[in-house]
Amino acid sequence: MNRMKRLNRWNRLKITGGAIVALFIATAIIGPSLAQFAPFALEGERFTIPSRVHWLGTNSLGQDIFSGIVHGARITLFIGLAVALLSTFLSALLGLLAGYSQRLDPLLNSLANMLLVLPSLLLILIVASFTGGGMWQLIITLGLLTWPGYMRLIRASVLSLKEREFVKSAQLFGGGTFYILRKHLLPFLWPILKTKFILSFRQAVIMEASLSFIGVGDPNRPSWGKMLQQAFGTSETWMTDAWQWTVLPPTMAILLITLGLALMGEADVASASSERIVAEKAIAHKPKPVLSKKTADTPDSWASQAVIAADDLCVTYAGEVIIEPLSLSVESGTVTALIGQSGSGKTTLARALYGLLPHAAVQGSVHINGKRVYGWGQGDKSEAGIGMRRWVDAAFIFQDSSSSFNPLLTVGQQFTEAIPDLITKQEKRRIAAEALREVQLNERLLEHYPHELSGGMLSRALIALALLNKPAVLIADEPTAALDPILKREILELMVEKVREYGMTLLLITHDIPAAVHTADKIMVLHSGKMVKCLNKDEWIVWQGLVQEHKVWRFT
Numbered sequence: 078m079n080r081m082k083r084l085n086r087w088n089r090l091k092i093t094g095g096a097i098v099a100l101f102i103a104t105a106i107i108g109p110s111l112a113q114f115a116p117f118a119l120e121g122e123r124f125t126i127p128s129r130v131h132w133l134g135t136n137s138l139g140q141d142i143f144s145g146i147v148h149g150a151r152i153t154l155f156i157g158l159a160v161a162l163l164s165t166f167l168s169a170l171l172g173l174l175a176g177y178s179q180r181l182d183p184l185l186n187s188l189a190n191m192l193l194v195l196p197s198l199l200l201i202l203i204v205a206s207f208t209g210g211g212m213w214q215l216i217i218t219l220g221l222l223t224w225p226g227y228m229r230l231i232r233a234s235v236l237s238l239k240e241r242e243f244v245k246s247a248q249l250f251g252g253g254t255f256y257i258l259r260k261h262l263l264p265f266l267w268p269i270l271k272t273k274f275i276l277s278f279r280q281a282v283i284m285e286a287s288l289s290f291i292g293v294g295d296p297n298r299p300s301w302g303k304m305l306q307q308a309f310g311t312s313e314t315w316m317t318d319a320w321q322w323t324v325l326p327p328t329m330a331i332l333l334i335t336l337g338l339a340l341m342g343e344a345d346v347a348s349a350s351s352e353r354i355v356a357e358k359a360i361a362h363k364p365k366p367v368l369s370k371k372t373a374d375t376p377d378s379w380a381s382q383a384v385i386a387a388d389d390l391c392v393t394y395a396g397e398v399i400i401e402p403l404s405l406s407v408e409s410g411t412v413t414a415l416i417g418q419s420g421s422g423k424t425t426l427a428r429a430l431y432g433l434l435p436h437a438a439v440q441g442s443v444h445i446n447g448k449r450v451y452g453w454g455q456g457d458k459s460e461a462g463i464g465m466r467r468w469v470d471a472a473f474i475f476q477d478s479s480s481s482f483n484p485l486l487t488v489g490q491q492f493t494e495a496i497p498d499l500i501t502k503q504e505k506r507r508i509a510a511e512a513l514r515e516v517q518l519n520e521r522l523l524e525h526y527p528h529e530l531s532g533g534m535l536s537r538a539l540i541a542l543a544l545l546n547k548p549a550v551l552i553a554d555e556p557t558a559a560l561d562p563i564l565k566r567e568i569l570e571l572m573v574e575k576v577r578e579y580g581m582t583l584l585l586i587t588h589d590i591p592a593a594v595h596t597a598d599k600i601m602v603l604h605s606g607k608m609v610k611c612l613n614k615d616e617w618i619v620w621q622g623l624v625q626e627h628k629v630w631r632f633t
């Protein structure tokens with residue numbers, strides 16, 4: 078209720094601000110055709126009071142005040158608009174690039190820091206004095222000097238957004254940098270950019286008026302600041318009543334337009350942050366994915382070909398060993414559960430197997446489906462690049478299904494992203510619809526946004542997405558962690574059923590030991606970064622019996 082009241086108040090402010098700005102825009106468009114005199118024409122008596130001929134009187138030179146105001150509105154709004162566009166564009170582009178690209182970040186960030194500490198007013202004055210204060214010089218100078226503050230804000234947002242699962246997924250689908258920036262990151266930044274645009278507009282209006290007032294504006298164009306300069310420069314203005322029509326109209330014009338823009342900007346910031354908090358809360362309460370059904374076709378032997386193979390794999394962050402050197406192999410067509418206490422390194426190991434960790438953090442080699450993920454491939458002496466095709470050779474299901482989807486894109490848009498571009502849109506849609514039906518979801522959900530799906534539906538949709546290209550390997554990192562026990566079992570069974578049906582290999586990271594035993598052919602136990610057990614189901618049951626008998630509740 079309170080939120081509604083606040084939103085209504087902000088809406089009212091926004092409408093009021095918008096109406097004031099719209100009035101000025103209308104004045105700038107139609108005003109000059111209503112004015113009977115050119116703004117610089119010396120066609121009247123000096124200091125005539127407002128009359129039918131001179132609606133707002135004349136100034137000390139006999140120039141028509143009304144004409145000055147309406148022509149000045151056109152120039153002021155044009156400068157505001159051009160500066161706002163240029164400055165907002167630079168903030169967005171450079172902020173996106175700095176946040177997304179580690180290579181460009183130091184350069185762009187240093188540039189922004191340098192501009193932030195420079196006294197911009199002084200710079201503008203110097204440039205204006207050298208260039209004669211022309212309109213275009215002012216636009217370019219202001220545009221180039223006012224992007225750094227918001228660029229840093231956008232950079233910070235991108236740094237956080239790019240770690241979200243849906244961005245990672247888009248990268249794994251093979252989305253290019255500009256595609257991800259445009260499609261997945263930019264939509265989140267619109268509220269910031271809108272505010273930046275309005276504030277830059279206001280700043281440019283004030284700056285233009287100020288520069289004209291102190292005499293370094295464009296001498297060839299009408300300006301409210303110049304009208305004030307003229308009025309203040311004549312002592313008669315204050316000795317007679319002339320100040321009422323020479324000073325008040327341009328002052329009111331500057332005050333009103335900046336007030337209108339301020340109201341719009343403030344309302345925008347407030348309502349955007351409130352809506353964002355509500356949206357984030359809604360997203361945070363959405364649940365997760367995947368798994369299990371035991372079938373009778375457990376392989377007789379573990380000697381079949383390893384589809385996931387790690388050799389001397391070791392993960393180190395800043396000198397701290399997270400995964401101690403280990404070797405493992407997961408056979409084709411099997412389900413393997415990776416269990417372990419919280420913090421034992423399960424997620425780190427899963428990410429290493431899928432090639433999601435920086436090369437500097439990983440030693441040893443990993444191969445999936447015979448393709449290199451880390452280390453050298455057979456006969457391959459280059460270290461760069463991953464031979465494994467993500468989403469084709471292997472897919473990865475992140476822990477949180479709600480954040481695995483981009484909340485601003487429909488489910489359908491995100492499915493089509495995962496399908497290679499070689500086919501038509503209709504064909505892609507048909508494949509996506511079929512994938513949804515496979516996990517007992519209605520194809521109508523393709524038109525829905527992620528927040529319109531329940532936790533179970535999102536989990537199913539995520540399975541469908543992961544299975545879309547029928548990859549050889551599926552790595553699922555605690556896919557059912559946020560679901561209730563019944564749904565957890567249901568989703569797990571669905572995932573395992575599909576994995577078995579397609580002859581895929583599943584590596585399931587889970588805390589749920591009963592589910593792991595029920596589902597998996599093989600169970601691996603990780604403890605403090607060490608692989609301490611690797612047992613098939615029968616061995617596991619015997620081992621658990623021993624553990625219980627000796628009342629030892631430890632993995633080691």
Ligand SMILES: Nc1ncnc2c1ncn2[C@@H]1O[C@H](COP(=O)(O)OP(=O)(O)OP(=O)(O)O)[C@@H](O)[C@H]1O
Pocket residue numbers: 394399417418419420421422423424425426
């Ligand atoms: N990017 C990182 N930088 C530094 N340390 C990290 C990083 N990611 C994980 N770690 C550390 O690695 C250890 C293992 O974390 P990991 O998330 O792999 O554990 P986990 O077994 O998956 O835990 P949980 O079951 O709680 O998810 C933790 O001590 C964690 O602090």
